[in-house]
Amino acid sequence: MTLMCEDQELLEGFLTESTELLEKIDDDLVVLEQTPDDMELLNRIFRSIHTVKGAASFLEFELLVKVSHKTEDVLNKLRRGDMSVTPEIMDVILEAIDLVKVLINDIKGNEIVERPIEGTIERLVALLENNEGSAAAATAPAEAPAAIESGDNATTMDTPRSDDLPPDEPEHVSAAEQVPIPEQVVPQVASAPARPAAAAPANVSQQSPPKGEELTDKSTVRVEVKRIDDLMNQVGELVLERNRMIQLSSDFQNEMNMDVFGEELGKLSKRINFVTSELQTQVLKMRLFPVGSVFKKFPRIVRNLARDLGKKVNLQVSGEDTELDRSVVDEIGDPLIHLLRNAMDHGLETPEERKAAGKTPIGTIVLTAHHEGNHIIISIKDDGRGIDADRVAAKALEKGLISSEQLAILSQRDIFDLIFLPGFSTKEKASDLSGRGVGMDVVKTNIRKLNGIIDIKSEKNKGSEFILKLPLTLAIIQSLLVEVGVETYSIPLTAVLETLRIKSEEFHSIGGRKVLKLRDSVLPLLDLSDTFDVQEAGEPGEFRYVVVVGAAEKRLGLVVSRLMGQQEVAIKSLGTYLNDVEGIAGSTILGDGRVALIVDPAKLIDTSS
Amino acid sequence: MEEVTTAVHNEKAEQERMQLVSFNLENEEYGVEVLKVREIIRMPNITRVPNTPHYVEGVINLRGKVIPIISLRKRFNLDTAEADSRTRIMVMDMSNNLTGFVVDSVAEVIRISSDEIQPAPPVISGNIDQECLSGVINRADRLLVLLDLEKMFSPEEQEQFGRSATLQ
Numbered sequence: 077m078t079l080m081c082e083d084q085e086l087l088e089g090f091l092t093e094s095t096e097l098l099e100k101i102d103d104d105l106v107v108l109e110q111t112p113d114d115m116e117l118l119n120r121i122f123r124s125i126h127t128v129k130g131a132a133s134f135l136e137f138e139l140l141v142k143v144s145h146k147t148e149d150v151l152n153k154l155r156r157g158d159m160s161v162t163p164e165i166m167d168v169i170l171e172a173i174d175l176v177k178v179l180i181n182d183i184k185g186n187e188i189v190e191r192p193i194e195g196t197i198e199r200l201v202a203l204l205e206n207n208e209g210s211a212a213a214a215t216a217p218a219e220a221p222a223a224i225e226s227g228d229n230a231t232t233m234d235t236p237r238s239d240d241l242p243p244d245e246p247e248h249v250s251a252a253e254q255v256p257i258p259e260q261v262v263p264q265v266a267s268a269p270a271r272p273a274a275a276a277p278a279n280v281s282q283q284s285p286p287k288g289e290e291l292t293d294k295s296t297v298r299v300e301v302k303r304i305d306d307l308m309n310q311v312g313e314l315v316l317e318r319n320r321m322i323q324l325s326s327d328f329q330n331e332m333n334m335d336v337f338g339e340e341l342g343k344l345s346k347r348i349n350f351v352t353s354e355l356q357t358q359v360l361k362m363r364l365f366p367v368g369s370v371f372k373k374f375p376r377i378v379r380n381l382a383r384d385l386g387k388k389v390n391l392q393v394s395g396e397d398t399e400l401d402r403s404v405v406d407e408i409g410d411p412l413i414h415l416l417r418n419a420m421d422h423g424l425e426t427p428e429e430r431k432a433a434g435k436t437p438i439g440t441i442v443l444t445a446h447h448e449g450n451h452i453i454i455s456i457k458d459d460g461r462g463i464d465a466d467r468v469a470a471k472a473l474e475k476g477l478i479s480s481e482q483l484a485i486l487s488q489r490d491i492f493d494l495i496f497l498p499g500f501s502t503k504e505k506a507s508d509l510s511g512r513g514v515g516m517d518v519v520k521t522n523i524r525k526l527n528g529i530i531d532i533k534s535e536k537n538k539g540s541e542f543i544l545k546l547p548l549t550l551a552i553i554q555s556l557l558v559e560v561g562v563e564t565y566s567i568p569l570t571a572v573l574e575t576l577r578i579k580s581e582e583f584h585s586i587g588g589r590k591v592l593k594l595r596d597s598v599l600p601l602l603d604l605s606d607t608f609d610v611q612e613a614g615e616p617g618e619f620r621y622v623v624v625v626g627a628a629e630k631r632l633g634l635v636v637s638r639l640m641g642q643q644e645v646a647i648k649s650l651g652t653y654l655n656d657v658e659g660i661a662g663s664t665i666l667g668d669g670r671v672a673l674i675v676d677p678a679k680l681i682d683t684s685s
Numbered sequence: 686m687e688e689v690t691t692a693v694h695n696e697k698a699e700q701e702r703m704q705l706v707s708f709n710l711e712n713e714e715y716g717v718e719v720l721k722v723r724e725i726i727r728m729p730n731i732t733r734v735p736n737t738p739h740y741v742e743g744v745i746n747l748r749g750k751v752i753p754i755i756s757l758r759k760r761f762n763l764d765t766a767e768a769d770s771r772t773r774i775m776v777m778d779m780s781n782n783l784t785g786f787v788v789d790s791v792a793e794v795i796r797i798s799s800d801e802i803q804p805a806p807p808v809i810s811g812n813i814d815q816e817c818l819s820g821v822i823n824r825a826d827r828l829l830v831l832l833d834l835e836k837m838f839s840p841e842e843q844e845q846f847g848r849s850a851t852l853q
Contacts, residue, residue: 563733608735648751650734650744652782658736663744663751671732671746 090131091184097124098177099372105170106375112161122151128176140179143193146200147172153204163383168199170376297402299362307362310355317348360552365405367445367452368396373409374416374443381420388427388438389420395445400452400548407526408454408546411519415456415542416441418516423460423540433537435459451570452548457541463534465491475499492532496520524678527553527570529626545570551647555664555674557640558623561610564672566645566664567634571625571677575639578622592622592633599624602684603635604675607659613637625677632681647674658683701799705822707829708775708788711763715788716795716822716829723776723783725791728768742787747776754785760837779835786834795829797822802831 104121108114129144150169153159175196182189324340371393382389424430424439431437442457465488472478472494486494494500498517523530527547534540547553547570554569576594583601584591590601601622605612622633645664648671650657661676705716706725731743731754740759744751754774758765771790776783802820817837822829 610735648749650751651753651784653753653779653784654734654737654741654744657734660734660736663732665746665749665751669746670730671744671751673732673734673744 087135087183090135091180094128094131094180097128098173098180100124101173102170102376103372105166105173106379109161109163109166109379115155118151118155122148122155125151125173125176137179137183139191139193140176140183142197143172143175143179143200146197146204147176150200150203159203165203168196168203172196172200297362303358303362307355307358310351310358313351314348314355317344317351320344321348356552360401360548361399363402363551364399364548365402366396367398367400367405367408367454370405370409370412371396371443371445374412377413378416378420378441381417385420386426387420387424389424390438390440392440392442394443398445398447398452400546401551403551404452404526404546404548407522408544411522411544412443412454412456414516414519416443419456419458419460419540419542423458423462425461429461433461447548448545452546454544454546455541457539459539462536462538462540463492463495463532464536468492468494472497472500489532492534495532496530527568527678529570552644553647553674555643555645556623557643557666557672558604558621558634558636559613559638559640560604560608560636562613563608563610564640564666564670565604565608565636566643566672566674567623567625567677568661568674569642573624573626573631576622576624576633577619579618580620583620590635594624594633599631599633600684601633601635602680605635605637607680625681630681632677632684634675634677634680645672645674703797703799705795705797705829705831706775707792707795708773709790709792710757710761710788711766714792714827714829716831717775717777717834719794721777721779721834723778726774726776726785728772728774728787745774745785747783747785750783752776752783752785754787756787758787758789777834779838805830 101121101124104117104124108117108121111117125144125148129141129148132140132144147169150159150165150172154161154165159165175191175193179191179193182191321344324337324344327340328337374393375391378389378391381387419441424441425433425435427437430439440459443455444457445452445454447453469483469486469491472491473480473483477497477500478494483491496516496519500516520530523544523546529545531543531545532540533543547568555566556569556572556575557564557566559565576592578592582592584593586598590603592599592601599622604610617637621636621639623636623639624631624633626632643666645666647662648664649655650660650663650673659676659680660673661679662674663671664674666672704719706719706722707714707716709715726747729745731745733743734741734753740756742754742756742759744753756765766789768787772787773791774785774787775791776785801822801824803823805818805821817832817834818830819833819836820831822831
């Protein structure tokens with residue numbers, strides 16, 4: 077099949093529109109599963125898929141039309157009340173939507189290949205046939221496992237709909253809640269063509285989501301017209317100030333009174349300062365993206381995981397509107413998915429275990445995001461079993477990640493941090509989900525790449541919370557300028573915990589390493605003038621300054637000669653030739669035009685320990 | 686037949702005019718292709734970058750862009766010399782990465798036809814990496830060593846440049 081469409085513009089419009097619609101559908105479908113009575117929602121989903129189908133048939137994408145058409149039929153049945161929403165039907169619909177996404181991606185990549193769509197179509201058709209009239213009665217006992225597995229969802233969705241269903245339906249609904257049929261027993265429908273449907277969802281849930289994610293278009297941005305108007309206003313003001321500056325400069329050349337000149341220049345620089353910082357904020361805002369764009373794929377992931385793990389989960393999401401820079405949004409998706417999986421797999425218990433522990437059978441995962449100064453705080457909290465510090469310690473010891481001497485001096489908080497070690501896993505057997513001992517290590521690396529900090533709070537049997545603290549943007553950062561000998565360095569303020577002024581004789585040495593007794597802990601020190609081999613500027617004074625930095629979970633004191641102050645700096649890359657310099661994260665240009673290097677505290681902490 | 690036509694073609698190509706920027710290093714004259722040279726600037730404030738090869742002088746701010754500066758004297762193991770009023774930085778385009786090279790002085794732009802380029806003799810100047818010598822130009826009054834600075838970097842370093850070029 078070749079690409080028949082000649083009108084590129086039309087095609088692009090179609091791709092953009094369907095991408096947006098499909099992104100929304102995913103989310104809507106998961107919500108629909110929980111609130112099957114929401115006719116408005118159902119109608120919206122129906123309309124979306126209808127739009128995709130319509131446009132696809134106009135552009136003659138046959139495969140796409142076939143799949144979306146059948147999906148539309150199934151949705152139509154749901155809409156008319158001929159069928160009601162069950163997790164099984166949902167699995168098939170989601171599978172179909174994933175297929176639609178794959179097909180659209182093919183079109184987008186300009187390589188249309190023949191995809192096996194029969195399986196999905198068959199399953200969709202099976203749904204259509206088997207729910208017709210009283211044939212549905214035959215499905216009665218088989219529908220049971222669905223209700224049991226997905227627990228609460230199934231219950232809430234089953235009860236209200238009983239009114240508007242054929243009389244024989246309500247009975248097996250109530251039966252469904254009691255009959256404990258194991259998962260393996262063929263769910264869904266008894267007839268032959270539907271059998272693949274039962275087997276398929278499992279594969280789909282593992283293979284399809286990544287494909288679906290790719291659909292998100294990151295090369296274009298939608299910006300509110302108002303924001304652009306604001307920006308235009310700011311630029312207008314900047315032009316005014318520029319004219320003012322040209323005027324002032326020519327006045328100066330015409331021998332202006334120096335006092336007046338000084339005063340005018342002072343005013344001008346104040347105004348330019350104001351306008352440029354406003355402009356900076358505006359442009360930054362345009363790059364901002366609600367974190368919800370990452371969060372919105374989570375309900376789907378949690379749903380699939382819950383079904384795979386046989387756990388009951390209630391995912392509560394809040395703060396989706398919290399905005400952060402695109403560069404950060406792109407990077408936090410994977411770490412968050414890892415943390416969610418971790419919470420689902422390790423954190424939450426099975427319904428039986430939960431009952432035994434005196435908890436509600438449905439576990440809760442709370443995902444929140446909010447701003448805190450120049451940071452965004454994202455927290456993933458579960459009410460599961462919590463982290464068992466003893467078990468973590470034992471495992472780390474067993475895997476040889478730590479020695480028993482090292483273990484002896486660790487606090488409980490330090491032991492939690494062991495889970496971030498590469499190769500750590502408490503799982504006896506690796507599953508598809510976790511247990512390979514890579515996940516948390518990846519989370520830590522990714523978060524650190526973003527200059528972020530990760531914190532763990534956990535209480536046995538009460539649950540655990542993973543708190544990510546991330547900078548809002550990666551382009552402009554607050555930094556602490558310090559002098560090291562004759563050179564100036566910039567330390568990202570996100571990593572700075574505190575600064576101290578210390579007399580040289582207060583430094584101690586343990587095993588050849590300089591340390592500092594800071595309150596009741598021992599802080600390892602790193603003299604930046606040694607690390608960076610800096611030329612000393614004259615005699616060292618009586619006092620040295622220590623900048624205490626923390627990355628992820630470790631602390632380190634950087635010894636510098638002088639603190640120069642805090643400044644907002646734009647990060648410039650050192651270019652590819654120098655991009656791997658040890659301990660240097662990048663560079664920035666200071667007010668006087670000189671280049672200052674930005675220190676990479678995380679790397680320094682890593683290499684010094 | 687085919688061989689003949691290619692030969693003719695080659696001859697034509699060889700006679701193409703080339704422009705070189707000539708510069709001096711320790712009393713010897715060198716040339717680089719003019720198209721590779723972005724601009725020539727005086728010595729600005731250079732910020733040293735720690736933990737880099739000795740010939741990397743550091744980085745500078747070139748109108749808001751931070752670019753690395755390499756000392757050709759240090760790279761070619763010549764005696765180091767203090768920068769004076771004639772010292773220049775040639776900013777070159779290395780596979781889409783701007784890089785500055787410190788030279789003693791920049792002389793002029795000269796035109797040559799490509800058939801003037803002779804292969805470099807095996808030992809021309811013991812210290813200069815053979816790889817980046819692309820030939821010598823022997824004129825009555827002067828001897829000019831033609832350099833291809835992109836070849837100055839090891840294959841790994843070149844790869845690094847190339848990779849970034851595709852990334853951008």
